[in-house]
Amino acid sequence: MAMFVHLTSAANAPRIRRSGIRAAGGQGGARGVYCFPVLPSHTLTHQWLRELARFGSRGGLVAVHVRLDDAQQVLVGRYTDRARGSQAAVPAAEAVRRIAALDDPRGWEVFVPRAIRPREVHRIRTAPQVVGWRYQPDAHGSPPCTCFGCRVRGGYGARRLRERLPHPLDGPPPPARVLLARVTAAGAPGDPVALRETLHWFGMRRRGPLAQLTHLAAHPDPGVREELVWAVARWSTPGVAELLDSLAEDPHSDVREAVEAVRAEE
Structure with a gap:
């Protein structure tokens, strides 16, 4: 029997003791459980702990030890192989052998394409909350x-x-007063490159000085008018809808299509 460890919130421990580990979203729409082989190295076995803790947990994380039949089919590979769909489908015993033979198994994982039954849960124990890497292996420094x-x-x-x-x-983004100063410094009607760059930063804000930017809807460069659409589209500032209504009638197709795109996302 192959032994793996699954890290999860301590709040899930009572449910896991009763009914096992439920299958969650995984790879390519498949549902299952992520885990890692129990290796001689305690640090490597629990390497995913700090990374998973970044996303929050109730009561900290616990280590659920799971025994799987050696012939159970799993996916094994590095986490970066998920997007490429290149993780290998192998028996559980082979997954343990492959990972144990690696010089550096950090970032590797095993995906069991089903739920874990209660009788397969060997034990649940607390785990030190400071083991492992964050963001990616070798990220420290x-x-x-x-x-x-x-x-x-x-x-x-x-x-x-x-x-x-x-x-x-x-x-x-820089403060709004700094961005408005850049708009003024761009002149009249204004350098298109400088205005597009400034509007890019305005687009990262939730609200903005709409009244000081509406004159750009008449700028002769259609690229500036299109960037104005993307900049103000998600603002909660009163008057955005009216400005977009006027730009929806713009003579240039790129500006009209930008308005259609932002309204389709609403």
Whole structure:
């Protein structure tokens, strides 16, 4: 029998003792349970703990030890193989052998494509909450990325991190007064490149000085008018709907299509 460990919130422990581990969303629409082989190294066995703890848990995380039949088919591979669909389908015993033979098994995982039955749960015990890596293996010592795709919205210290390491494209945006000064400095009717860059930053805000930007709806460059659509589309500022109504009648097709796109998302 192959032994694996599944990390989950301590609040789930009573339910797991009664009815096992329920299948959750997994790969390619399949439902199942993620786990990792129990290795001689305690640190490697629980390597996913700090990464999973980043997403919150009630009462901390616990380690659920699971015994699976050696012939049970599972998927094994590195977490980066998920998107490529290149994790290998092998028996559970082979998954343990492959991971144990690696020089560096950090970031590897096993996916059981079904729920875990109560009789397969060997034991549930507390786990130290400081074991493992965060973000990715070897991330310690490397500056974290604050781009829109990498950052965790609402995560602990996320705002301070973005302020300390601002991303050149994804912010945080400069204050509104600074952006308005850039609009003024762009001149009249205004340098299109400078205005598009400024409107890009305005688009990251939830509200904005709409009255000071409405004149850009008449800018001769259609790229500026299109960027204005994307900048104000998600603002809660009164008057946005009326501005979009006027831009929906713009003579340039790119501007009209931008208005249709943002309204289709509502």
